[in-house]
Amino acid sequence: MKTVGFIGWRGMVGSVLIKRMIKKKDFDNINAIFFSTSQYGETINHFSIKNKFLTLENAYDFKKLYELDIILTCQGSEYTNKVYFKLRQMGWKGYWIDAASNLRTLKESLIVLDPINLKDIKQKLNLGIKTFVGCNCTVSLMLMAIGSLFKNNLIDWIFISTYQAASGAGSKFMKELILQMGYISQNISSFINNSSINIIDIERQISKYMNDPYFPKKNFHVPLINSLIPWIDKKIKNTNQTKEEWKGQFETNKILNTKKIIPIDGTCVRIPTLRSHSQSFTIKLNKNLSVNNVNNIILNSNKWVKIIPNNFDDTINYLTPSSVSGKLNIHVGRIKKLNIDKNCFSIFSVGDQLLWGASEPLRRMLKLLI
Template identity: 25%
Template sequence: MSSQKRFNVAVVGATGAVGEQIIRLLEERSFPIQELKLLSSARSAGKTIPFRGQDLIVQEATPDSFRGVEIALFSAGGDVSRRLVPHAVEHGAICIDNTSAFRMDPETPLVVPEVNVDKINEHRGVIANPNCSTIQMVVALKPLYDRYGISRIIVSTYQAVSGAGAMAIDELLRQSKAVLEGEEAKPELLPVGSLPVKHPIAFNAIPQIDKFTENGFTYEEMKMILETQKIMGDDSLEVTATCVRIPVVYGHSESVYVELKSDFDVEDVKRLLAEAPGIVLQDDPASQLYPLATEAAGKLETFVGRVRRDLNNPRALNMWIVSDNLLKGAAWNAVQIAEYIAIEQP
């Protein structure tokens, strides 16, 4: 992108998986940067990261790190965001936060640019990036919501281990190697690092992402439910979710059942999806063409396929949605928001 004005930008969590992708996208898309400040925990401070031909030194993130910063992209965990975002806002920065810290704050817009980009202008210094599994689903459902209306969504997710961080990727690879060599695959991290019981992820499917709430749903599932309603601006929307961790490194997949409020033609739905921003339709059963996590990995788009009318409800559709959870599910969505801000700033 091009812009006459250049911005002082900070990336918090610069050495993490999402932070690394944000930095790469800022460079690849020629984001108008005057100065880029890379911030992290004290443990990672001192490392260098290449950016536009220079090696930038990562600094420890402190309340004073944001002096002069105009756009700050946070991806270092909810506790860090809750502690540092108020200081960044106080220094005049617009904060784009990848954590769950502010998503359900009624004064903080929760934004997916293909769905509700107009909400960016309502920010009071903070714009929240939704959960990765929510983002790809609402991108695919927004065109249907606008054309037909939606009354109910039932989603089952099949989520990559990279959503749990670099250590989860290491655990999957280590366990897989152990199983293939006939050794014990000792689980140490998943499903939730802070809980006492661990389950193997290699050659397995774990129906738990995050901790359980009192209603029997996990926090990940409740995020999908509440965030979808907020992003769509429709509290009457009925959403239920089951989130599962599977032994895939990159790319979340989702099976989605959606009840529409009006009649539809399946081919019209496919055309609508194919023409929508950010969506690639891959739907040719005769050629076994449908979205795959292995194909979506490394790409910015959301891929949709297996679109078909439900056999029992003539106003319901089933579809399969896949996207790279570190890109559209996190880094790319945040950079899209930053690009919009850069274009809109005088």
């Protein structure tokens, strides 16, 4: 039985992963050791594995890490940078599975999303590759939604507008959005129930509270509630792109192993939802396909894709972050040919970025190894 170390399991991606692994009884087939960078020595008492409460190990104990067959980390780039290279230099030959972005660019790593690249994963395993990294969340969700258009070589280019939930930035950020909701709600509840106060006056009051010095915005720097932030991650040097936007083209082409780069660009936007990312794709196809053709190609790509009919009721009920949160389903809708060009389509998609966008590809990679 393989010994697997879990690092970053307390975070959002990690806790979604562990819940799903418990549900799917994945722990029956492994010897699991749980680590923490901050709480080692403590015992986990809110869940048990094989009827045992586990004591946390130090995530920087290289001797302990060296003994593991597999390390699965959802801790973040900083941890990966501090541990991965040193462990490999020490001669550790185990498998490293990671949710963070920094190893995705390495030659020795493979980006994993098995409904898209299972064949490649198996080939690379046979070749002795031992470092497997999940995609960026929006890239995973895009490939789960419209990967079949890529696989059928139908795409000339894509422009993407994203609508990304607060949880995509980490647990501190999600908590801050909830605090922002509470701050506004507490302060305006008396106005809302007073019918003599004009709604525009209430809107002015909200703006005032958003700008007061006690408004919780330590992590986002600005209010996200009642607003949005059209900037995610740092700026890429000598370009006008953010890193989140840059990943779209790089990671998609790496995972698809494209001979000729498919141009992909976009604008990534943080919006005040808690969970699940939405994306609007403008796609130039290299063929004049009908809407029905495109629907069928997408529908037949994997069992999680659900086509949402292009009408008001279905769209407002099923093409929303809340309709997919906590589920593996990827909803794809508003599929339409654009007036501007017979080969151009626009498509809207939503998916849970903590599941297919982060933890599920890692869980499935671990299952392949064990």
